Amino acid sequence: xxxxxxxxxxxxxxxxxxxxxxxxxxxxxxxxxxxxxxxxxxxxxxxxxxxxxxxxxxxxxxxxxxxxxxxxxxxxxxxxxxxxxxxxxxxxxxxxxxxxxxxxxxxxxxxxxxxxxxxxxxxxxxxxxxxxxxxxxxxxxxxxxxxxxxxxxxxxxxxxxxxxxxxxxxxxxxxxxxxxxxxxxxxxxxxxxxxxxxxxxxxxxxxxxxxxxxxxxxxxxxxxxxxxxxxxxxxxxxxxxxxxxxxxxxxxxxxxxxxxxxxxxxxxxxxxxxxxxxxxxxxxxxxxxxxxxxxxxxxxxxxxxxxxxxxxxxxxxxxxxxxxxxxxxxxxxxxxxxxxxxxxxxxxxxxxxxxxxxxxxxxxxxxxxxxxxxxxxxxxxxxxxxxxxxxxxxxxxxxxxxxxxxxxxxxxxxxxx
Amino acid sequence: xxxxxxxxxxxxxxxxxxxxxxxxxxxxxxxxxxxxxxxxxxxxxxxxxxxxxxxxxxxxxxxxxxxxxxxxxxxxxxxxxxxxxxxxxxxxxxxxxxxxxxxxxxxxxxxxxxxxxxxxxxxxxxxxxxxxxxxxxxxxxxxxxxxxxxxxxxxxxxxxxxxxxxxxxxxxxxxxxxxxxxxxxxxxxxxxxxxxxxxxxxxxxxxxxxxxxxxxxxxxxxxxxxxxxxxxxxxxxxxxxxxxxxxxxxxxxxxxxxxxxxxxxxxxxxxxxxxxxxxxxxxxxxxxxxxxxxxxxxxxxxxxxxxxxxxxxxxxxxxxxxxxxxxxxxxxxxxxxxxxxxxxxxxxxx
Numbered sequence: 001x002x003x004x005x006x007x008x009x010x011x012x013x014x015x016x017x018x019x020x021x022x023x024x025x026x027x028x029x030x031x032x033x034x035x036x037x038x039x040x041x042x043x044x045x046x047x048x049x050x051x052x053x054x055x056x057x058x059x060x061x062x063x064x065x066x067x068x069x070x071x072x073x074x075x076x077x078x079x080x081x082x083x084x085x086x087x088x089x090x091x092x093x094x095x096x097x098x099x100x101x102x103x104x105x106x107x108x109x110x111x112x113x114x115x116x117x118x119x120x121x122x123x124x125x126x127x128x129x130x131x132x133x134x135x136x137x138x139x140x141x142x143x144x145x146x147x148x149x150x151x152x153x154x155x156x157x158x159x160x161x162x163x164x165x166x167x168x169x170x171x172x173x174x175x176x177x178x179x180x181x182x183x184x185x186x187x188x189x190x191x192x193x194x195x196x197x198x199x200x201x202x203x204x205x206x207x208x209x210x211x212x213x214x215x216x217x218x219x220x221x222x223x224x225x226x227x228x229x230x231x232x233x234x235x236x237x238x239x240x241x242x243x244x245x246x247x248x249x250x251x252x253x254x255x256x257x258x259x260x261x262x263x264x265x266x267x268x269x270x271x272x273x274x275x276x277x278x279x280x281x282x283x284x285x286x287x288x289x290x291x292x293x294x295x296x297x298x299x300x301x302x303x304x305x306x307x308x309x310x311x312x313x314x315x316x317x318x319x320x321x322x323x324x325x326x327x328x329x330x331x332x333x334x335x336x337x338x339x340x341x342x343x344x345x346x347x348x349x350x351x352x353x354x355x356x357x358x359x360x361x362x363x364x365x366x367x368x369x370x371x372x373x374x375x376x377x378x379x380x381x382x383x384x385x386x387x388x389x390x391x392x393x394x395x396x397x398x399x400x401x402x403x404x405x406x407x408x409x410x411x412x413x414x415x416x417x
Numbered sequence: 418x419x420x421x422x423x424x425x426x427x428x429x430x431x432x433x434x435x436x437x438x439x440x441x442x443x444x445x446x447x448x449x450x451x452x453x454x455x456x457x458x459x460x461x462x463x464x465x466x467x468x469x470x471x472x473x474x475x476x477x478x479x480x481x482x483x484x485x486x487x488x489x490x491x492x493x494x495x496x497x498x499x500x501x502x503x504x505x506x507x508x509x510x511x512x513x514x515x516x517x518x519x520x521x522x523x524x525x526x527x528x529x530x531x532x533x534x535x536x537x538x539x540x541x542x543x544x545x546x547x548x549x550x551x552x553x554x555x556x557x558x559x560x561x562x563x564x565x566x567x568x569x570x571x572x573x574x575x576x577x578x579x580x581x582x583x584x585x586x587x588x589x590x591x592x593x594x595x596x597x598x599x600x601x602x603x604x605x606x607x608x609x610x611x612x613x614x615x616x617x618x619x620x621x622x623x624x625x626x627x628x629x630x631x632x633x634x635x636x637x638x639x640x641x642x643x644x645x646x647x648x649x650x651x652x653x654x655x656x657x658x659x660x661x662x663x664x665x666x667x668x669x670x671x672x673x674x675x676x677x678x679x680x681x682x683x684x685x686x687x688x689x690x691x692x693x694x695x696x697x698x699x700x701x702x703x704x705x706x707x708x709x710x711x712x713x714x715x716x717x718x719x720x721x722x723x724x725x726x727x728x729x730x731x732x733x734x735x736x737x738x739x740x741x742x743x744x745x746x747x748x749x750x751x752x753x754x755x756x757x758x759x760x761x762x763x764x765x766x767x
Contacts, residue, residue, distance in 0.1 A: 021531035022527045060520035068525065072528060090514060203510075
């Protein structure tokens with residue numbers, strides 16, 4: 001039965017049906033509604049056999065999850081932005097220990113300047129932390145990915161983050177199908193940990209490892225993610241069979257088979273871009289869009305196959321690798337290495353700037369005309385940049401950029417983009 | 418109680434296990450003890466932390482009938498006990514990070530609770546750096562939430578694993594690699610640092626105690642007592658470090674005793690945020706006697722010396738004595754726990 005629900009409520013109810021035994025959480029916007037709802041369910045008794053731990057930091061949220069998972073509990077937490085960075089050390093630890101923790105990341109920009117709105121800077125900054133990273137294109141998929149995430153995590157003994165766009169998805173109300181308890185139980189089964197702290201069979205977890213074995217331990221983490229490249233489509237197919245819905249997989253494609261121009265995106269902006277692509281198709285343009293679901297592991301070979309017929313590939317991403325350009329596009333480029341297919345990066349939607357059809361249409365027209373530069377910043381206010389660079393060059397004590405730019409564009413009014 | 422004093426051997430305060438009933442004997446005197454941290458580890462000669470950890474963990478294991486899970490912070494104890502591919506731990510043991518051992522322990526406890534496992538107890542442990550500095554937020558969180566964990570801090574008053582740098586537990590005037598006594602500096606500055614046990618008490622947790630490896634029966638007794646409580650408990654154990662302190666490796670216990678006997682390290686226990694007993698100083702000694710055995714204070718005695726700084730340290734010890742009531746006023750028992758044990762002994766020499 002479909003219900004009109006806020007994304008976060010849907011996530012919480014779905015996570016509850018995965019029967020987590022320990023949930024640790026620290027408040028950070030825009031993830032808070034999820035853990036608030038889980039807290040309520042634990043307190044009311046709707047979510048049984050679950051301990052909810054209100055921790056004092058995200059670092060402890062992940063650390064509690066590590067202890068709980070190592071004790072054989074199915075473990076969940078959620079975070080975003082600064083919180084994800086604050087738990088960075090523990091993220092690497094959780095994956096290094098091979099603990100199947102599942103975490104929602106309600107994607108949000110990273111400061112400074114402080115910004116609560118959506119982009120993918122947070123999860124992208126943790127791309128090498130050894131977690132599987134799945135991106136949801138809409139709320140229903142975000143719900144469904146959580147069930148798949150628990151399965152993947154426990155099957156491979158690897159932690160999984162489910163990335164969903166902050167506010168755009170977490171706070172959006174739409175009709176959602178909450179998976180039934182019996183179906184989730186049948187899909188997941190009970191958690192059978194590969195390693196567990198147990199006085200009846202004492203083990204040492206987290207021993208010091210030197211150069212004699214460190215490479216092998218790390219390589220095994222890599223192998224697990226390579227195994228995930230096979231498992232993710234299988235789990236997605238199994239899910240489709242049982243639940244009757246498409247969700248997850250390595251990526252999904254719209255009009256890409258014969259497209260000259262293929263746009264690659266992650267997350268909820270797929271919806272907007274699919275609309276534009278549909279329109280352009282009706283007008284006879286040869287364009288398609290590929291929605292990347294699995295960013296870690298990165299489906300290099302599968303992408304190469306899917307993109308092989310394209311004349312150009314445009315990766316539109318909501319994160320910036322300062323000093324380089326794109327992050328996802330760098331991976332795309334390596335997938336296409338040895339081919340002559342040109343790749344382009346479009347940095348868009350940073351800090352919650354809307355990505356609208358109005359600017360996508362000319363962007364794609366430029367791309368299809370072969371006139372897109374290698375790295376392009378969508379909707380960049382170049383006049384503001386020029387003015388600020390000029391101002392900063394005028395003296396030595398010119399003050400902070402962010403405040404100056406806000407003053408220049410007029411902070412008292414919303415600036416139409 | 419003065420009639421019990423002859424039970425002590427002349428010149429020491431040690432008592433032989435053979436004088437006690439089997440129930441009263443030390444955990445370490447039990448041939449069937451677990452040896453939770455067993456032989457083969459790589460601790461330095463004379464390591465106070467290895468000694469303290471063995472006594473504390475074995476006492477906890479006995480109190481829990483062998484049902485213990487340990488979460489360890491990064492540091493000497495972690496490094497010397499788990500050199501790949503070996504482990505000295507005979508209890509289930511996890512090391513995650515430097516600053517998160519209390520939170521990992523909370524996670525273990527939460528998982529056990531969720532699974533309805535009431536038979537297994539959780540111990541968190543770390544050095545002073547992992548506890549009073551980088552892990553302090555996590556420790557405070559564990560305290561205030563009431564998590565069912567006994568956390569033991571083995572305090573060697575500095576970052577010994579990384580080469581003897583200052584921590585918030587480093588005492589004034591001590592030389593460390595980051596508090597060198599150069600340019601007229603006294604070593605570590607006065608007026609800095611914190612008392613983790615007192616801060617633990619301010620959380621009003623069920624049980625807080627301090628101990629030293631100079632009195633291992635006292636440490637065992639306190640761990641055993643701590644295990645009678647549920648909720649967060651904290652034991653702060655002074656463990657001399659021959660490497661970092663520049664003390665002789667065969668004087669670890671003697672140095673620890675002097676820390677207590679000078680008043681430099683008050684030994685007490687507290688229940689629900691209030692001190693319930695202190696270990697009295699048996700034979701008060703000037704701090705100089707404690708300081709001279711340690712090269713980290715050598716700058717106070719070389720050349721003309723720094724009698725002014727020694728006097729400030731003596732004043733700090735005197736303040737502890739006053740504040741905690743560490744001197745026997747003639748009415749109270751000396752070292753209550755041990756005397757009680759002796760007084761109830763059926764097998765003591767006449």
